[in-house]
Amino acid sequence: MTDDKKQTHHEDDKDMIKLIDNLNRKDDVHLNRRAFLKASFGATVAIGLATTPFGIFTFLRDENGEVKRVEITDIDDLAIGESRNFNYPTKNEPAILVRTPEDKFVAYNNKCTHLQCPVFYEHKENVLLCPCHKGYFNVDSGQPMAGPPQRELPKILLEIKDGKVYAVGREVRHG
Amino acid sequence: MDKKRAAFLSIFLFIAVNVVSLSNAIEGYYGHEDERVYAAVTVALVSTILATAAFFIWKKAEYKK
Ligand code: FES
Numbered sequence: 001m002t003d004d005k006k007q008t009h010h011e012d013d014k015d016m017i018k019l020i021d022n023l024n025r026k027d028d029v030h031l032n033r034r035a036f037l038k039a040s041f042g043a044t045v046a047i048g049l050a051t052t053p054f055g056i057f058t059f060l061r062d063e064n065g066e067v068k069r070v071e072i073t074d075i076d077d078l079a080i081g082e083s084r085n086f087n088y089p090t091k092n093e094p095a096i097l098v099r100t101p102e103d104k105f106v107a108y109n110n111k112c113t114h115l116q117c118p119v120f121y122e123h124k125e126n127v128l129l130c131p132c133h134k135g136y137f138n139v140d141s142g143q144p145m146a147g148p149p150q151r152e153l154p155k156i157l158l159e160i161k162d163g164k165v166y167a168v169g170r171e172v173r174h175g
Numbered sequence: 176m177d178k179k180r181a182a183f184l185s186i187f188l189f190i191a192v193n194v195v196s197l198s199n200a201i202e203g204y205y206g207h208e209d210e211r212v213y214a215a216v217t218v219a220l221v222s223t224i225l226a227t228a229a230f231f232i233w234k235k236a237e238y239k240k
Contacts, residue, residue: 034237037183037186037230037233040186040187040190041186041226041227041230043190044186044189044190044193044222044223044226045223045226045227047190047193047194047197047219048189048193048196048197048219048220048222048223048226049219049223050197051193051196051197051200051215051216051219051220052216052219052220054200054201054203054204054212054215054216055200055212055213055215055216057204058203058204058209058212058213062209154207170207171207172206172207172208173206173207173208
């Protein structure tokens with residue numbers, strides 16, 4: 001009986017040894033390293049390919065949104081220090097044209113870059129003001145000056161010809 | 176540094192390049208900066224191709240017996 005027991009014990013030990021044998025650490029580390037590199041490579045490819053839709057959409061957007069030329073107003077209809085609302089480049093995108101005290105024309109989309117309230121021209125202080133949370137934008141550059149907005153207002157490129165002001169393009173990001 | 180190790184490490188370089196490119200592509204897309212989007216996509220695709228090359232170089236060296 002004792003022999004029997006010894007026998008089984010022996011077998012058990014053998015099994016245990018086999019188990020430990022299996023845990024070949026070197027091999028394991030090696031294999032993990034391989035798996036790690038493969039996963040990293042997979043991520044590289046996935047992230048790299050993820051940029052392509054943005055390229056494609058940009059291209060498509062370019063195709064159907066070719067630069068539109070829209071007449072905004074007659075120069076004479078807008079006195080110095082006045083402003084006028086219009087829509088550009090689509091009907092759903094409100095914009096504001098300002099004739100500054102230095103007699104320059106500037107235009108921006110006037111959806112506040114904070115939470116999209118309409119931005120107004122404040123003649124007295126010569127700033128663009130968003131009344132919702134007191135956001136101030138520089139009228140000459142469209143850059144935020146005070147308050148919550150962090151981004152500039154999209155700038156509308158203008159052309160003045162034959163006494164009329166035309167919108168001819170837009171820069172969402174600009175100096 | 177042998178070829179295998181260089182290939183191995185370069186994959187991490189390419190992953191970094193791709194992460195930066197992706198963020199540029201997204202920012203450019205929403206900022207309507209078309210140039211920036213195209214540049215980012217180009218960089219990302221080139222780096223992906225290079226990463227694939229590096230991966231196969233590494234694989235060949237790793238599994239040859
Ligand atoms: S929405 Fe213009 S400041 Fe908040």
